Structure formats: structure tokens, C-alpha cells
Amino acid sequence: MTKAQAVLVAAFIALSVSFGIHQINPFSNLSSSKGITVIKADSIAKPQWIALYDSLNLKKQGLSEKAFYYAWYGFQKMKLQNSVMAIADFTQSSRNKRLYVIDLIKRKVLLNTYVAHGRNSGEEFADKFSNNNSSFQSSLGFYKTLGTYQGKHGLSLRLEGLEKGINDRALERAIVMHGADYVSENFIKNTGRLGRSQGCPAVSIADSKNLITLMHNGAGLFIYSASQKYFKSSPLLSGLLPELEIQGQTLGDPLLYTSGK
Template identity: 60%
Template sequence: MKNVMLVVSACVTAFVALVGFQKLEHPLQFSQFTTQHLVDSTQQKPDSLPQWQRVYNSLRLKEAGLSLEGFRYAWAGFQKEKFTKSILAIADFSQSSRHKRLYVIDLKENKLLYNTYVAHGRNSGEEFARQFSNKNSSYQSSLGFYRALSTYQGKHGLSLKLQGLEENINHRALERAIVMHGADYVSEEFIRRTGRLGRSQGCPAVSVDDTKKLIPLLCNGAGLFLYYPDNSYLKNSKLLAGLEEEIQTDFRSQPYTSLKNTN
């Protein structure tokens, strides 16, 4: 009987060892999971992140729908151009016009001041902006960086002149009368009726109510960046020259799509 018990005990031990061996049959999978977990944890430590990403995280811009890549480009161009105001407005045209895709940020005070609707040009697309142009009468939006100039009273009421800062990309903005102005087609009511925001002749139009606070805030020196992940723009922008490799390295390990961007 004692021998039988010893045999049974040995069999049980061997079975447990076999099960344990099967669970560890793919040790690399466990190693990869642990490594990824550590990378994610490191990315959450503020001291290990570049300043632009600390700002992005602290303002919870991902939750607000702003593309991480779009903010990275906006930050780089804003630092290089050295605007006289610390205010940066970003229109994230990778998002649907149904979403609040205009972000106005005070980079000195580290505050998201406004998040609201903004229209794109009628020939850039319907719900989504897909095509962009610097040509007269194209009725398309032009990507890139702008400097907010003076205000004036026009056919749309209070309006803001915009200087396109990028040669062959948006430098005809003043010639094309590309301005920020109010429009009744920039409203939630218009979205409910049509399924999208209304469209402009190429201007980054906002609601009439928003002009009262946005235009005085931006005028005379703030920056405006119209973003879309367009390869032609990224290749030809002199303001972003030399940053492409650095930026691509940043996103190779952390691809991101706006939480709001649904087709």
C-alpha cells in the first residue's frame, strides 16, 4: 500500500509540473506584456515626457478630441514662429464638422480657454474636410499657420483678418479674404437639420455668439493652425521643416486617432 501511495504521489507531482510547464509554454508573450506595461507606465510619468506632451496631457486634450499629432505640429510651429500673443487656436480638420474641433489654448497660463465649432470651405468636403487649396475662388480651406491681425466690421459683422504664414500653402489668405467671422450655419441646430455643420467659402467660420469672445481674444498677434494629416502639407511646410523625422519618431510607438473622429 505504501508503494502504491508513493506511485500516486509521484504521478500527481508530475501532472502538476506538466500543467505548470504548459502555462509557461510561451514565456515571450508574458515578457512582451510586462514590457508594454512598463512602457505605458513610463509614458504617464510627467518628467519623462517632452513639454508639449505634458501640456497635451495636463489639458486633457485627448479627451476633448484633439489629435495628438495635430497638437504636436501646432506646438512646433507656434514655438518657431514666435507669435506676440501666447494664444494658439487649433482647428482639427481630421474631425467631423459635427464635433467641436476648434481649440483655443493659452500656452502661457496652460489653459484650454474654448472648445467650439468651426466650419471648413464648401469645396473642401461636406461633413469632413478632405481637400485644401491656396487658390483664389477655390472655396477650399488652406491648411497651416496663420497670424491673427486686426478686426473689422464686414458683411458678416465682426470679423478677424488672417495672415497666411506659409508660402504656397496659405499665403494668399488676405488676397482671398480668408477671415474668421460669424455665420448662422455654424450651430447645433444646423447640424440637427443637415447632419453636418454648414460650410464657408474657405474661411474658418464660427458661430455668431463665439465671435464676441474669440475674435477679441485672438486679434493682434495670436496664432491659428488649421490641421489635417495631409502628406503634401507636411512635406512642404517650412515652419515644420526638420521636424518630420522627430515627429514621426514620436508617433511610431504611439499612433493616435481623435476620439471624436468617426466616419
């Protein structure tokens, strides 16, 4: 520190004492390199969705920033009463635990597990999607969970597709969440991939009861893929660009979660 800087610091401290100001170093944001003074920019607060994504360690668990950002944006627009949202990331292999069940209020990952796609959507990866009856394909987009019933797969959770022309035939197609014996690590070991459904986001029998308990009556589900066709037609993601490169950009919160109030 030069003699002139020392004098300024002493003067600043004296003024701080006189006016009851907390003492700080006015040069704490300065650094010197080869005689050049550099001002260090103050850190910018992270948008809420990025802070939550980071705090939940979702990147390490395999969920991309894009998938989480689109889910976050859509769930705000849905205005659900239940704070639980589930994201099925169908860009991932069915060998991965690609279903993430998150409580937005408690800020906690409640479950990370396997989930199946439709048999006509693909083998290991899902790349074909349909809203049509008897297509045996998964439908992308946002769903609201309804009540439960006992079906051929035991306890099952009804899903209401919220995007017209994309998944709004879910109820008539009987697209539900249920347990299935083809969703298991043993099945993956034997076949190299998870088993497939008739279009339902099926989970393991071991996880099904817990999952349904967490999600019944008003939670949200987002089935995600990098489908350009979906992004162009999704009413809940209107205003967002599917080709958006999130990495390296600072994106603000589209909305704040309000528990539907």
C-alpha cells in the same frame, strides 16, 4: 529582507545621520519576484508639450497628439507676441467641436467649439485644400491674426497666412474668422453636418465676439489635416516627419515657448 541587507540598511542609516543626509531606503527601487531582484527604472520626465497636452485633457476633447505636437512645433518657430494659439483639427468631423483655443502661458483651454471649412473642401469632412482665389476651399497651415473690421458677417478677424504657396493668399482671398448662422448645433441636427464657408474658418455667431477678443493682434492659428502634400511643403514644419508615430515614443520639446522674446 535578508540578514545581509538588514546590516547594509543599518550601516547606510548610520552614515546618513553622521553626514546629515536625508534618510532614504536604498532598496526602495528594488522588487523581488521568484528570488530574482529587479531594478525599477526611474520615471522619465515628460516633454513639456506632452505634459501640457495631458494636463489640458486634450485627448478626451478629441485633439490628437499629432495635431498638438505639430501646432506646438510651428508656433515656437513663429515667435508670436500673443501666447494664444488656436488649432482647427480638420481630420475631425464638422459635427465635432474641433477648434481648440489655448493660452500657452496660462496653460488653459480658453474655448473649444465648432468651426467650419470651405464648401469645396468636402461635406462633413474636409479633404481638399487650396490657396487659390475663388476656390472656396480651406487652406491648411499656420496663420497670424491681425486686426478686426466690420464686414458682411459683422465683426471679423483678418488672418495672414505665413506659409508660401500654402496659405499666403489669405489676405487677398479675404480668409477671415467670423461668425455665421450655419455654424450651429441646429444646423448639424437638420443636415447631419456643419454648414460650410467660402474658405473661412467660421465659427458660431455666439462664439465669434469672444473668439475674436481672445485672438486679435498677433495670436496664432493652425489649420491641421493629415495631408502628406502639406507636410512635404510646409516651411514651418520642416524637420518633422508627417508619418511620425507619436504614440509610444518619447519626443523632446522642439523648443520652449518664449512669448516671442
